[in-house]
Amino acid sequence: MSAGIEEETAENKxxxxxxxxxxxxxxxxxxxxxxxxxxxQVEFYFADSNLPYDKFMWQLHTKTPExxxxxxxxxxxxxxxxxxxxxxxxxxVADALRSSEYLEVDESGKNVRRRTEVKEPKGQFERxxxxxxxxxxxxxxxxxxxxxxxxxxxxxxxxxxxxAEDKSFKGSVFVEFTEPxxxxxxxxxxxxxxxxxxxxxxxxxxQYCEMxxxxxxxxGRNADRKRDTMNKRNFNAFTIPVSHGGLLKHKPxxxxxxxxxxxxEFMGKKLLIDRDEDGNGRVKEEEVPFxxxxxxxxxxxxxxxxxNDIKLPLKDLFDGRTPFIDYTRGKNDGFVGFxxxxxxxxxxxxxxxxxxxxxxxxxxxxxxxxEEKSFQIRRAQSSARAALRNDDEYSSTSKPQRGGRGGxxxxxGGxxxxxGxGRGGRGGRGGRGGRGGxxxRDGRENGKSNGEITxxxxxxxxxxxxxxxxxxxxxxxxxxxxxPDVGIRGVAGPPVLQTxxxxxxxxxxxxxxxxx
Numbered sequence: 001m002s003a004g005i006e007e008e009t010a011e012n013k014x015x016x017x018x019x020x021x022x023x024x025x026x027x028x029x030x031x032x033x034x035x036x037x038x039x040x041q042v043e044f045y046f047a048d049s050n051l052p053y054d055k056f057m058w059q060l061h062t063k064t065p066e067x068x069x070x071x072x073x074x075x076x077x078x079x080x081x082x083x084x085x086x087x088x089x090x091x092x093v094a095d096a097l098r099s100s101e102y103l104e105v106d107e108s109g110k111n112v113r114r115r116t117e118v119k120e121p122k123g124q125f126e127r128x129x130x131x132x133x134x135x136x137x138x139x140x141x142x143x144x145x146x147x148x149x150x151x152x153x154x155x156x157x158x159x160x161x162x163x164a165e166d167k168s169f170k171g172s173v174f175v176e177f178t179e180p181x182x183x184x185x186x187x188x189x190x191x192x193x194x195x196x197x198x199x200x201x202x203x204x205x206x207q208y209c210e211m212x213x214x215x216x217x218x219x220g221r222n223a224d225r226k227r228d229t230m231n232k233r234n235f236n237a238f239t240i241p242v243s244h245g246g247l248l249k250h251k252p253x254x255x256x257x258x259x260x261x262x263x264x265e266f267m268g269k270k271l272l273i274d275r276d277e278d279g280n281g282r283v284k285e286e287e288v289p290f291x292x293x294x295x296x297x298x299x300x301x302x303x304x305x306x307x308n309d310i311k312l313p314l315k316d317l318f319d320g321r322t323p324f325i326d327y328t329r330g331k332n333d334g335f336v337g338f339x340x341x342x343x344x345x346x347x348x349x350x351x352x353x354x355x356x357x358x359x360x361x362x363x364x365x366x367x368x369x370x371e372e373k374s375f376q377i378r379r380a381q382s383s384a385r386a387a388l389r390n391d392d393e394y395s396s397t398s399k400p401q402r403g404g405r406g407g408x409x410x411x412x413g414g415x416x417x418x419x420g421x422g423r424g425g426r427g428g429r430g431g432r433g434g435r436g437g438x439x440x441r442d443g444r445e446n447g448k449s450n451g452e453i454t455x456x457x458x459x460x461x462x463x464x465x466x467x468x469x470x471x472x473x474x475x476x477x478x479x480x481x482x483x484p485d486v487g488i489r490g491v492a493g494p495p496v497l498q499t500x501x502x503x504x505x506x507x508x509x510x511x512x513x514x515x516x
Contacts, residue, residue, distance in 0.1 A: 035096035037144075038083040042074055042093070043102050046114050048121050049157040049176060052237035052247065061113075062245050068111035071097070079143075118247065120238050124176055125231065127157075127183050128205035132172035133198050142169070150175050153189065154182020174205060239393040243278040248392060262391050266380050267291045267339065273384045281388025288380045293341050295367045295375055296350060299333040302360040309357045310336060317353050324379050335367065337379050 044050055046069075051057050060069045075084035075093045084093050094109040105112050134146070138161075147159050155178040162170045177183045186193060186202070193200050203211070209230050213223045240246020262273045264283060268291075271283040298310065307325055314323045314336065327334030342350075351364045367375065 034083065035092075035099075038080065038093055038096045039100050039103075041079055042097055042112065043100060044158070045074060045077075046103060046112075047157065048119050049124070051114075052118055052120070053233045053235055055235040058235070058237050058245075067113045068106060069113060071105070071110055071112050074112065118237070120247075121157075123180065124157075125206060126204075127178070127180050128174055128176045129183050129186055129202060130172065130174055130205050130208035131193070131200045131202045132170075133200040134169075134171045134173070134195050136169050136171040138169040146173060149195070150177075150186070153177075153186040153193075154179065156182065236393075241279050241389065241392060243280055244389070262388055264380070264384050264387050266383065267294070267376070271380065271384070273388050275388070281384040281386070283380055283384045285377050285381075288377050290373050290376060291341055292369065292372065293366065294338045295372045296336050296338075296342070296347065297333060297365050297367050298336060298354075299363045299365070300360050301327075301332060301334070301357055301362065303330075304358050310354060313353050314338075314350065317349060324383075326375065326379070335375050337375065 045054070045057055046061075051061060057069075060073060061067050063069075071094050072084075072090045074080060075090050080093065083096070084090055091109060094105050094112070097103050097105050097112055102115055103112050104115050135142075143159070143161060146161065147156070150156050150159055157176040157178050158174075160174045160176075162172045162174065164170055175183075175186075177186070183204070187204065193202060209227055212230070213226050216226070218226050237246045239248055241248045262281070264271045264273055266283075267289045269287075269289045271287055273281045273283055276282045301309070305327070307327065311322060311325055315321065318338065318340075321339050323339070324337035325334060326337070338346075347364070347366070354362055354364075356362060
């Protein structure tokens with residue numbers, strides 16, 4: 001990742017600011033207010049509300065065990081350049097940070113770090129508001145003026161200017177206050193908050209989300225997905241295992257196994273995923289099936305090769321089934337793992353479909369048996385790591401499913417498939433005592449939890465029958481595409497796993513599937 005890209009990543013998050021203390025003038029000199037603003041900006045970068053959700057800042061924070069971050073790196077961010085460039089320099093920024101209650105500067109004056117451990121923020125949704133009615137010209141100092149405006153109602157953690165796809169300001173913001181009282185003060189203010197004489201449209205962030213859901217006519221699971229999307233972070237250190245540089249700690253497990261079983265279907269065989277000593281997913285090598293002639297080697301891709309140059313054409317060629325690509329940036333060759341043994345016609349079609357990439361002639365060849373066995377084991381282990389990591393992330397962030405105890409569709413308190421009154425109630429279709437078992441969505445059947453999660457490949461047509469009997473639980477199994485050690489940086493990882501849900505098969509029986 002180049003320095004320019006890294007800086008942009010951090011700056012995407014730096015549109016917001018933490019100001020947990022009121023404006024303070026440091027001393028009597030004219031530099032005092034500027035140093036206070038610079039200090040608060042850096043405090044934001046390191047705040048609980050930003051640091052664990054800013055990928056670039058988190059990489060800086062975790063680069064050394066002591067968590068020292070070079071001040072010159074932080075001072076190079078766009079919003080810090082006004083303080084660090086010219087006569088002021090990094091030494092000026094370091095001096096401004098020495099008065100911080102939350103940060104400390106080392107003796108050399110070149111590094112800064114937090115004074116306390118990172119803690120996961122709680123109740124952010126309840127402390128957040130939506131406001132609309134600001135000018136959209138996005139002047140140079142608009143962000144600063146917005147921050148000062150909301151500071152008049154209470155201490156804030158962030159003021160986020162909402163932008164369209166073309167980066168233009170929408171004229172609306174999300175604001176997270178430090179305390180619920182700040183949000184309440186703003187929403188109940190008399191006279192009503194206004195900007196340059198224009199009354200603002202204001203509401204809680206929750207009310208805004210519900211308004212958008214209603215406007216789009218969403219309900220049930222679609223509404224839940226919309227709520228999750230509106231609150232989802234692109235990066236979240238709390239969902240990443242400690243072994244991968246995050247904050248997710250695994251609870252003690254017996255025999256290296258997860259608390260619930262996670263399965264991987266690989267080349268037609270189900271493999272149980274265990275944890276290694278670092279908490280990463282793994283499968284037993286001796287259990288990995290070998291499918292001969294399911295791998296091809298490509299050569300000649302050149303320097304500007306993109307994973308999708310091969311992935312997308314071959315996905316279309318093989319009925320939407322995504323191949324597994326093993327490629328190291330900078331090399332001229334790599335491997336493609338398919339989900340089946342390749343016939344002569346298959347190989348010919350691959351060669352015909354991808355003859356050149358970026359003007360470079362591509363050479364395809366079959367792989368020697370021992371090399372292919374090694375590749376397939378590597379492929380299975382990568383998929384196991386990705387699958388268990390995704391399951392960990394989902395487990396740490398998932399909320400109780402709709403339809404649990406207390407009602408909702410499929411719940412035990414009634415509704416379709418539930419055990420109470422209403423369509424599919426006790427003894428009815430999908431209800432308790434009826435066809436399909438307990439009617440829940442948490443992977444249980446007839447009151448018993450199966451305790452399993454089955455991962456998927458991108459093969460939506462493959463269905464595996466568990467216990468071998470028709471009408472019993474079925475799980476759709478898909479192998480994740482790629483993994484932490486495979487593929488190209490910047491390409492999206494495998495789908496996030498969800499807990500098992502009830503689905504209806506062609507025969508009308510209840511089936512348990514893992515969805516992505």
